[in-house]
Amino acid sequence: MKKHIAILPGDGIGPEVCEAATKVLSEIGKMYQHQFEFTFADLGGVAIDKSGTPLPAETLSVCKQSDAVLLGAVGGPKWDTLPGDQRPEKGLLGLRKELDLFANLRPVTIYDALADASPLKDDIIQGVDLVIVRELTGGLYFGEPRERRGEGKEQLAVDTLVYSRKEIERIVRKGFEFAKIRGGTLTSVDKANVLESSRLWREVVDEVAQDYPDIEYSHMLVDNAAMQLVRNPRQFDVIVTENMFGDILSDEASMITGSLGMLPSASLSQDGPGLFEPIHGSAPDIAGKGVANPLATLSSVVMMLTYAFEMTDEADALAEAINDVLEAGHRTADLTNDASKALSTEEMTNQVIDAL
Amino acid sequence: MKKHIAILPGDGIGPEVCEAATKVLSEIGKMYQHQFEFTFADLGGVAIDKSGTPLPAETLSVCKQSDAVLLGAVGGPKWDTLPGDQRPEKGLLGLRKELDLFANLRPVTIYDALADASPLKDDIIQGVDLVIVRELTGGLYFGEPRERRGEGKEQLAVDTLVYSRKEIERIVRKGFEFAKIRGGTLTSVDKANVLESSRLWREVVDEVAQDYPDIEYSHMLVDNAAMQLVRNPRQFDVIVTENMFGDILSDEASMITGSLGMLPSASLSQDGPGLFEPIHGSAPDIAGKGVANPLATLSSVVMMLTYAFEMTDEADALAEAINDVLEAGHRTADLTNDASKALSTEEMTNQVIDAL
Ligand SMILES: CC(C)[C@H](C(=O)O)[C@@H](O)C(=O)O
Ligand SMILES: CC(C)[C@H](C(=O)O)[C@@H](O)C(=O)O
Numbered sequence: 001m002k003k004h005i006a007i008l009p010g011d012g013i014g015p016e017v018c019e020a021a022t023k024v025l026s027e028i029g030k031m032y033q034h035q036f037e038f039t040f041a042d043l044g045g046v047a048i049d050k051s052g053t054p055l056p057a058e059t060l061s062v063c064k065q066s067d068a069v070l071l072g073a074v075g076g077p078k079w080d081t082l083p084g085d086q087r088p089e090k091g092l093l094g095l096r097k098e099l100d101l102f103a104n105l106r107p108v109t110i111y112d113a114l115a116d117a118s119p120l121k122d123d124i125i126q127g128v129d130l131v132i133v134r135e136l137t138g139g140l141y142f143g144e145p146r147e148r149r150g151e152g153k154e155q156l157a158v159d160t161l162v163y164s165r166k167e168i169e170r171i172v173r174k175g176f177e178f179a180k181i182r183g184g185t186l187t188s189v190d191k192a193n194v195l196e197s198s199r200l201w202r203e204v205v206d207e208v209a210q211d212y213p214d215i216e217y218s219h220m221l222v223d224n225a226a227m228q229l230v231r232n233p234r235q236f237d238v239i240v241t242e243n244m245f246g247d248i249l250s251d252e253a254s255m256i257t258g259s260l261g262m263l264p265s266a267s268l269s270q271d272g273p274g275l276f277e278p279i280h281g282s283a284p285d286i287a288g289k290g291v292a293n294p295l296a297t298l299s300s301v302v303m304m305l306t307y308a309f310e311m312t313d314e315a316d317a318l319a320e321a322i323n324d325v326l327e328a329g330h331r332t333a334d335l336t337n338d339a340s341k342a343l344s345t346e347e348m349t350n351q352v353i354d355a356l
Numbered sequence: 357m358k359k360h361i362a363i364l365p366g367d368g369i370g371p372e373v374c375e376a377a378t379k380v381l382s383e384i385g386k387m388y389q390h391q392f393e394f395t396f397a398d399l400g401g402v403a404i405d406k407s408g409t410p411l412p413a414e415t416l417s418v419c420k421q422s423d424a425v426l427l428g429a430v431g432g433p434k435w436d437t438l439p440g441d442q443r444p445e446k447g448l449l450g451l452r453k454e455l456d457l458f459a460n461l462r463p464v465t466i467y468d469a470l471a472d473a474s475p476l477k478d479d480i481i482q483g484v485d486l487v488i489v490r491e492l493t494g495g496l497y498f499g500e501p502r503e504r505r506g507e508g509k510e511q512l513a514v515d516t517l518v519y520s521r522k523e524i525e526r527i528v529r530k531g532f533e534f535a536k537i538r539g540g541t542l543t544s545v546d547k548a549n550v551l552e553s554s555r556l557w558r559e560v561v562d563e564v565a566q567d568y569p570d571i572e573y574s575h576m577l578v579d580n581a582a583m584q585l586v587r588n589p590r591q592f593d594v595i596v597t598e599n600m601f602g603d604i605l606s607d608e609a610s611m612i613t614g615s616l617g618m619l620p621s622a623s624l625s626q627d628g629p630g631l632f633e634p635i636h637g638s639a640p641d642i643a644g645k646g647v648a649n650p651l652a653t654l655s656s657v658v659m660m661l662t663y664a665f666e667m668t669d670e671a672d673a674l675a676e677a678i679n680d681v682l683e684a685g686h687r688t689a690d691l692t693n694d695a696s697k698a699l700s701t702e703e704m705t706n707q708v709i710d711a712l
Contacts, residue, residue, distance in 0.1 A: 157556035
């Protein structure tokens with residue numbers, strides 16, 4: 001098969017981890033007779049520097065013509081003082097909206113070999129295997145009005161949390177679909193005792209549930225969910241929630257593994273190209289040193305192979321290779337206290353290629 | 357001194373833990389020659405049952421005439437199917453607004469004797485001592501419009517996140533004041549890369565900070581804060597944040613102790629009576645059995661003595677008594693796996709009184 005992949009290296013360690021990904025993809029292409037064609041484009045800080053905008057039209061068009069998008073990371077202190085609408089993140093938010101990437105998937109799994117890194121006790125995290133399905137194009141992130149009103153002490157700032165039934169239904173359906181192919185359990189997270197949007201959310205979940213009689217589903221308040229993720233993360237299989245709650249809970253959930261450098265994400269639309277990216281940031285402190293952990297990006301490639309290309313053999317092979325490399329004791333600097341044993345980005349990437 | 361205390365036992369285990377509190381307060385009154393007068397009133401489910409509304413006018417007037425309010429807990433499955441505006445929580449939200457309780461304090465500390473109960477590893481939680489200062493009367497909880505628009509698939513639900521400079525300034529000032537009497541460090545949590553209200557929040561924090569040159573303060577994004585609370589809670593001293601973020605983060609933070617039955621809270625206004633309550637819920641499953649842990653409520657009494665009455669000797673004595681009882685190995689059922697050793701609510705209360 002032939003696939004066009006848009007590569008957006010972005011800022012900080014983004015280019016380094018993306019290089020690892022293209023190398024591994026090329027290898028998989030050779031092994032399984034696929035043609036992966038890469039088109040590079042700018043997003044975030046690098047785009048601001050080159051063309052004054054975090055999401056150039058050219059980048060958007062490259063993405064729209066692709067079969068899938070791989071993103072490294074965006075942002076860094078260099079652009080932190082720019083006004084809100086000219087910052088690197090704005091490029092990412094714009095891309096989500098333009099590609100209609102309404103479903104953000106963040107799986108949280110524990111690699112046995114890395115369980116020690118978790119701040120949580122062993123018996124709490126053993127066997128954790130959950131995925132957060134976060135709504136990504138609605139809610140407080142995009143609602144209007146969002147503005148200042150008045151001046152001085154009386155000045156107000158307003159954001160709007162708005163969801164339509166349609167928006168809720170499509171993400172909730174994704175949640176149920178994932179529950180179906182996974183553990184069969186769905187937890188819908190809201191704040192229905194306070195928010196009108198959460199009450200609508202809950203109604204829609206109850207309606208959609210009629211179509212999935214085999215899925216065990218329940219509602220949980222977001223404050224309780226924030227507790228339960230720490231108390232007993234194993235109780236969760238699929239969590240579905242709105243944009244802002246998903247932002248907070250998925251970062252919390254990712255930290256229970258202790259290894260941010262390992263976790264991938266996918267952002268999917270109904271039928272256009274999906275976007276795949278590691279959940280870690282641009283890590284400006286280690287950028288350009290060749291020491292970044294490429295495994296979260298390679299896991300994002302696993303998700304690309306699975307969800308964008310339906311290449312399950314290829315995906316399984318890569319997932320296994322990553323696991324094997326860890327089991328064999330290979331570590332990048334973020335995963336070990338023994339600096340003398342730490343592999344570079346390139347060495348780690350080559351280990352994965354060997355394991356393939 | 358003579359103090360009028362409004363007691364709102366509420367639902368579930370509320371009456372039992374409030375009984376413990378009045379007993380201990382009476383004892384302290386005897387010891388230190390104070391007169392604590394208790395006036396009981398209904399709030400939440402019990403008020404709905406008796407008078408059809410979760411916050412009767414009578415209750416509000418009792419609270420307004422008091423020097424401090426003690427609340428047990430509200431809510432339970434019995435009232436969960438009522439429409440939103442008739443539910444027990446609505447009574448609590450109404451009380452917060454009516455008494456202008458804009459500053460919610462939730463200290464999170466680890467009792468050495470109970471550190472084992474934490475889901476987090478020992479070296480992560482040892483020495484944790486933070487307080488979350490949550491804005492309690494603004495933001496998404498009270499913003500207008502909050503409504504449905506349209507019908508069918510196109511129906512929208514809208515909530516509004518609104519803050520004025522004034523509202524932000526008074527809570528941020530509280531944050532700095534607490535930092536001053538505590539560790540000297542303040543973390544302000546927002547989502548300034550997305551929300552207009554957070555950008556205003558950040559501006560106000562930077563302004564108020566000018567008045568507190570000795571306080572080390574920083575801004576943190578809410579998703580990062582949710583991670584950092586798990587990764588390294590010891591880094592925090594005072595956290596100040598808006599209503600919804602505070603709801604989520606304070607529940608998350610409370611779980612890192614593993615002992616919800618221990619944690620108190622205070623909700624303060626500018627100069628009216630404050631409200632003091634345990635952070636645990638009404639625990640309907642164990643209600644009426646006399647086994648509830650009274651210590652979170654007694655710690656809330658410590659906060660009442662401190663913040664409402666400025667009785668610091670009395671507060672210190674009670675805090676010490678609670679600690680001594682735990683050090684001596686006394687446990688209620690929620691704190692031990694050995695059911696045969698579990699004290700009843702009354703026995704635990706008497707232990708605290710003895711230790712006083
Ligand atoms: C960079 C930021 C706007 C973004 C978000 O809040 O969605 C990030 O935190 C994420 O989760 O991808
Ligand atoms: C009961 C509910 C409305 C309340 C809140 O969200 O504020 C509770 O979770 C709390 O934190 O006191």
